[in-house]
Amino acid sequence: MAKYNREALLRSLKSYKQTLDKITNYIEQEDWETLDKQLNQNHSDRLKFHF
Numbered sequence: 001m002a003k004y005n006r007e008a009l010l011r012s013l014k015s016y017k018q019t020l021d022k023i024t025n026y027i028e029q030e031d032w033e034t035l036d037k038q039l040n041q042n043h044s045d046r047l048k049f050h051f
Contacts, residue, residue, distance in 0.1 A: 026035035
């Protein structure tokens with residue numbers, strides 16, 4: 001898969017890493033309100049992909 005879809009895979013991984021970095025920062029800063037909003041948004045986004 002990675003061999004034939006390299007660019008799309010790299011874009012997805014970079015986006016995922018950025019989200020993880022944001023979540024990590026919210027936890028480190030004890031920004032619980034923003035963390036809650038981010039996690040709820042992530043949950044809503046995931047629901048769009050369930051069949």
